Amino acid sequence: MSDIGLYLHFPFCVRKCAYCDFLSFPATEEVKRIYAAALIREIRGYARAAKGHTVSTVFLGGGTPSIMPARQMKAIFQALYDSFEILPGAEITMEMNPGTVNESNLTFVFDHVNRVSLGAQSGNDAELLALGRIHTRRDVERSVQLLKDSGVKNLNLDLMLGIPGQTAEEWRSTLRWAIDLKPEHISAYSLQVEDGTEFRRLQKAGKLHLPDEDTEREMAALTVEMLEGSGYRQYEFSNYAKEGFLCRHNVRYWKRGDYLGLGLGASSLFEGSRWHNTRNLEHYFEHSSDPGQIVREMEQLDRRTEIEEAMFLGLRMSEGIEDAEFEARYGLSVFSLYGEIIERQIAEGVLLREGNRIFLSPRGIEVSNVVLADYLLD
Amino acid sequence: MDQSKIRNFCIIAHIDHGKSTLADRIIEQTGLLTEREMQDQVLDNMELERERGITIKAQTVRTVYRADDGEEYVFNLIDTPGHVDFNYEVSRSLAACDGAVLVVDSTQGVEAQTLGNVYLALDHDLEILPVINKVDLPSAQPDEVAQEIEDVIGLEAMDCPRISAKTGLNVHEVLESIVHKLPAPTGDPDKPLKALIFDSLYDSYRGVIVFMRVFDGSVRRGSRIRMMATGAVFEVTEVGTFGAGKFIPADELTAGMVGYLEASIKDMKMTRVGDTVTDADTPCAEALPGYKEPQPMVYCGIYPAETPRYPDLRDALEKLQLNDAALQYEPETSQALGFGFRCGFLGLLHLDVITQRLEREYDLDLITTAPSVIYKIYKTDGTVLDITNPTNMPDPSEIEHMEEPMVKAEIMVTTEYIGSIMTLCQERRGVYEETEYIETTRAVLRYKMPLNEIIYDFFDALKSRSRGYASFDYEFFGYERSELTRLDILVNHEPVDALSFIVYAPNAYKRGSQMCERLKKEIPRQLFDIPIQAAIGSKIIARETVRQLRKDVLAKCYGGDISRKRKLLEKQKEGKKKMREIGNVEVPKEAFLNVLKLDEE
Numbered sequence: 001m002s003d004i005g006l007y008l009h010f011p012f013c014v015r016k017c018a019y020c021d022f023l024s025f026p027a028t029e030e031v032k033r034i035y036a037a038a039l040i041r042e043i044r045g046y047a048r049a050a051k052g053h054t055v056s057t058v059f060l061g062g063g064t065p066s067i068m069p070a071r072q073m074k075a076i077f078q079a080l081y082d083s084f085e086i087l088p089g090a091e092i093t094m095e096m097n098p099g100t101v102n103e104s105n106l107t108f109v110f111d112h113v114n115r116v117s118l119g120a121q122s123g124n125d126a127e128l129l130a131l132g133r134i135h136t137r138r139d140v141e142r143s144v145q146l147l148k149d150s151g152v153k154n155l156n157l158d159l160m161l162g163i164p165g166q167t168a169e170e171w172r173s174t175l176r177w178a179i180d181l182k183p184e185h186i187s188a189y190s191l192q193v194e195d196g197t198e199f200r201r202l203q204k205a206g207k208l209h210l211p212d213e214d215t216e217r218e219m220a221a222l223t224v225e226m227l228e229g230s231g232y233r234q235y236e237f238s239n240y241a242k243e244g245f246l247c248r249h250n251v252r253y254w255k256r257g258d259y260l261g262l263g264l265g266a267s268s269l270f271e272g273s274r275w276h277n278t279r280n281l282e283h284y285f286e287h288s289s290d291p292g293q294i295v296r297e298m299e300q301l302d303r304r305t306e307i308e309e310a311m312f313l314g315l316r317m318s319e320g321i322e323d324a325e326f327e328a329r330y331g332l333s334v335f336s337l338y339g340e341i342i343e344r345q346i347a348e349g350v351l352l353r354e355g356n357r358i359f360l361s362p363r364g365i366e367v368s369n370v371v372l373a374d375y376l377l378d
Numbered sequence: 379m380d381q382s383k384i385r386n387f388c389i390i391a392h393i394d395h396g397k398s399t400l401a402d403r404i405i406e407q408t409g410l411l412t413e414r415e416m417q418d419q420v421l422d423n424m425e426l427e428r429e430r431g432i433t434i435k436a437q438t439v440r441t442v443y444r445a446d447d448g449e450e451y452v453f454n455l456i457d458t459p460g461h462v463d464f465n466y467e468v469s470r471s472l473a474a475c476d477g478a479v480l481v482v483d484s485t486q487g488v489e490a491q492t493l494g495n496v497y498l499a500l501d502h503d504l505e506i507l508p509v510i511n512k513v514d515l516p517s518a519q520p521d522e523v524a525q526e527i528e529d530v531i532g533l534e535a536m537d538c539p540r541i542s543a544k545t546g547l548n549v550h551e552v553l554e555s556i557v558h559k560l561p562a563p564t565g566d567p568d569k570p571l572k573a574l575i576f577d578s579l580y581d582s583y584r585g586v587i588v589f590m591r592v593f594d595g596s597v598r599r600g601s602r603i604r605m606m607a608t609g610a611v612f613e614v615t616e617v618g619t620f621g622a623g624k625f626i627p628a629d630e631l632t633a634g635m636v637g638y639l640e641a642s643i644k645d646m647k648m649t650r651v652g653d654t655v656t657d658a659d660t661p662c663a664e665a666l667p668g669y670k671e672p673q674p675m676v677y678c679g680i681y682p683a684e685t686p687r688y689p690d691l692r693d694a695l696e697k698l699q700l701n702d703a704a705l706q707y708e709p710e711t712s713q714a715l716g717f718g719f720r721c722g723f724l725g726l727l728h729l730d731v732i733t734q735r736l737e738r739e740y741d742l743d744l745i746t747t748a749p750s751v752i753y754k755i756y757k758t759d760g761t762v763l764d765i766t767n768p769t770n771m772p773d774p775s776e777i778e779h780m781e782e783p784m785v786k787a788e789i790m791v792t793t794e795y796i797g798s799i800m801t802l803c804q805e806r807r808g809v810y811e812e813t814e815y816i817e818t819t820r821a822v823l824r825y826k827m828p829l830n831e832i833i834y835d836f837f838d839a840l841k842s843r844s845r846g847y848a849s850f851d852y853e854f855f856g857y858e859r860s861e862l863t864r865l866d867i868l869v870n871h872e873p874v875d876a877l878s879f880i881v882y883a884p885n886a887y888k889r890g891s892q893m894c895e896r897l898k899k900e901i902p903r904q905l906f907d908i909p910i911q912a913a914i915g916s917k918i919i920a921r922e923t924v925r926q927l928r929k930d931v932l933a934k935c936y937g938g939d940i941s942r943k944r945k946l947l948e949k950q951k952e953g954k955k956k957m958r959e960i961g962n963v964e965v966p967k968e969a970f971l972n973v974l975k976l977d978e979e
Binding site for chain 1: 928938940943946
């Protein structure tokens with residue numbers, strides 16, 4: 001009997017944002033309907049494999065899950081309950097775009113969802129416009145109110161720093177504004193310009209004016225300072241939560257708990273293997289009932305890979321890695337395996353150690369790609 | 379064999395004008411090879427050459443052509459490299475020929491190297507057959523180019539073959555012209571053996587394989603031969619001719635023929651390229667005019683990026699040297715880089731080609747240090763030192779004076795670029811000697827220049843300032859007294875011996891700050907600030923700082939997809955592997971060479 005998480009991907013959005021390189025695109029109502037049916041077939045296809053597993057976290061991500069018609073979402077949940085043993089206290093998160101919160105999906109949320117992650121991104125309308133968001137500051141405020149009114153007691157706001165044209169002062173007011181909305185959880189991501197996005201095109205044309213490095217670092221420092229000062233604890237690089245409101249589903253990713261990814265392109269870690277689903281929509285429509293046909297890049301993880309993952313995922317969390325826990329799961333001590341690296345990184349000031357627990361310093365978080373790369377084994 | 383049925387020739391061309399493609403077509407249409415055997419470019423069989431579009435190691439192919447007159451002709455197509463560093467190789471290949479096919483691109487016209495190659499061929503009294511290539515391209519201007527060949531080079535070109543080597547169009551006409559317009563050899567088969575070694579190859583089973591052109595006499599299995607320069611005597615075990623990439627044994631080689639010879643020769647040094655092979659018992663009266671022995675002009679340190687691979691590097695250099703007599707090396711040690719070799723090269727391109735061959739053919743990861751020339755140091759105690767490695771320079775107090783090697787540089791250029799080339803030469807301490815006009819639009823500039831001013835990037839600068847129209851050759855002529863000093867580079871306060879170099883003293887400040895700026899660009903930001911300083915003795919003359927890395931973090935979690943996170947970290951780690959740790963600073967291995975390339979932009 002083991003516990004798993006479920007991730008359901010909804011690859012649709014009203015409009016592609018300028019920074020977005022996720023698997024998402026606008027779609028007709030017809031396509032959404034076919035997708036829901038295909039997703040239901042996939043869910044039911046897992047019914048047998050799911051026997052003997054409990055589910056304690058479900059995450060509906062995208063894209064924009066909240067643009068799916070409520071009727072179809074209900075059917076999807078029916079399939080989930082039929083096929084998986086979803087525990088009564090399970091955390092069920094849905095990502096919502098503030099521009100798509102309406103009566104019909106609020107009813108659905110009320111019935112099935114107990115955590116909402118709202119893609120607010122900014123409290124500044126000019127910045128929202130620059131990002132290509134479909135909503136305003138006012139829409140966010142209204143959505144928060146509506147969600148609270150409909151009984152959501154666990155709310156996350158996604159925020160973005162380092163937006164083109166953004167100043168540290170503007171970021172401070174976005175933070176202030178977000179804190180005043182009193183969500184239980186805040187994710188603050190630093191904007192990254194990815195290949196294939198509108199921002200990358202602008203950048204290549206020399207037309208993307210990102211805040212300079214010093215400003216960006218000032219913003220990052222402000223984030224920690226203001227959120228921690230308002231009772232949000234930084235429990236991961238970009239994630240802050242009030243006591244008891246960590247996102248259990250995301251924690252599962254960082255602690256390498258099992259999860260099944262359902263839907264187009266979704267990733268899974270299950271019984272020692274990683275894979276992702278096909279990213280071809282037509283192929284998915286046709287074959288979703290048979291997991292074997294849609295699985296791509298299935299990799300049975302060896303011990304070495306598991307250990308590397310445990311390090312570079314585990315060190316993303318503020319609590320870091322506790323040696324006894326690590327040894328119990330992976331059969332050897334981090335200090336025996338990485339002794340030299342740990343010692344050097346502590347001397348460089350990027351890693352801290354308390355008893356037998358290691359975790360990144362604030363400086364270590366800033367340059368974490370460099371720090372974490374050291375834990376890949378030769 | 380009847381000499382009138384032999385044609386020994388080479389193909390000369392500016393880079394990319396289609397030399398190798400035409401060679402392929404000739405080989406194809408003479409039919410010794412089936413199409414299946416044809417590699418795309420038979421002559422350029424080294425991977426590296428193909429990528430660079432230049433040919434390094436001279437090779438040769440024998441094909442049989444049945445001409446329209448019904449007779450069979452033997453074509454010996456002798457390949458030539460095409461760059462100034464390899465002029466001695468070109469020269470020895472040309473010496474084996476009687477004629478040359480000159481390929482000119484009908485979309486580009488006559489270019490710098492076209493001329494350079496033509497003059498080299500004329501030096502060797504070769505008959506030249508012009509061919510206008512790429513006439514299938516829409517931008518082809520064959521009439522204009524033919525006119526240009528007549529005007530600029532002075533060759534009859536109006537009736538010359540107009541071809542597309544790519545499609546094979548009119549290649550037949552080239553073959554007929556080779557038969558009718560290029561001369562047959564005219565040696566005397568009854569005289570004592572006189573043959574020119576134009577290349578050689580070492581094979582671990584067969585020993586040295588000598589490539590040669592027989593001018594007079596003949597040679598067969600069992601002949602006793604003598605190398606006239608070295609005096610070595612051998613008994614011939616096999617002679618033969620060249621198929622495409624294959625050795626085909628023959629009974630004998632006679633006057634006019636091109637082929638190979640084996641004689642259980644174990645030592646490459648016994649068979650110098652350019653030497654004359656003659657009969658040991660009845661030698662010919664005098665040797666063929668040899669050409670200058672290749673002398674290394676440029677030295678640099680070559681180190682394995684991973685120290686344990688030192689023995690592999692040594693083995694690889696040993697093997698390369700067997701095929702490339704111009705390469706020299708001896709072991710040296712660097713504090714920064716560990717065990718390696720100080721290697722001597724003909725020039726910077728030669729250096730580049732060798733390092734790339736080491737990396738590709740021997741799978742080595744290398745670090746190369748600043749190239750240096752040979753400086754002469756006259757010490758106060760009266761002794762004279764030859765310095766090829768700046769770190770061996772004695773304390774300034776022990777130096778009475780120093781001398782540096784000078785070259786005579788000849789730069790051929792179209793008149794519109796004379797001004798900018800003269801400026802370049804002045805910047806590089808060139809002393810102007812004369813300008814000679816060849817045509818109204820072309821001239822040769824002659825300068826006396828310090829060699830150390832041309833070994834870094836002079837050729838690149840020349841090309842960029844003349845849009846590729848300048849060609850350049852140089853000849854060593856002696857040492858001159860000069861004011862020189864050693865410039866040291868300190869990274870994070872530690873002197874890096876591999877980056878030290880000797881510089882003309884009045885330029886030291888400028889070079890020092892250029893080096894620091896360049897190094898700043900080469901060293902990636904790290905966890906702490908890294909000062910980069912240039913110093914003469916204990917005096918710091920320039921400084922830059924590589925600012926510490928501010929931010930390098932992947933913020934977002936992608937729905938449990940960790941593959942991109944892993945890829946990013948792997949890339950990071952891979953990058954780190956390519957670095958050399960100096961003190962606690964990671965320096966990319968390319969930095970050691972790139973730091974010397976002055977920006978031309």
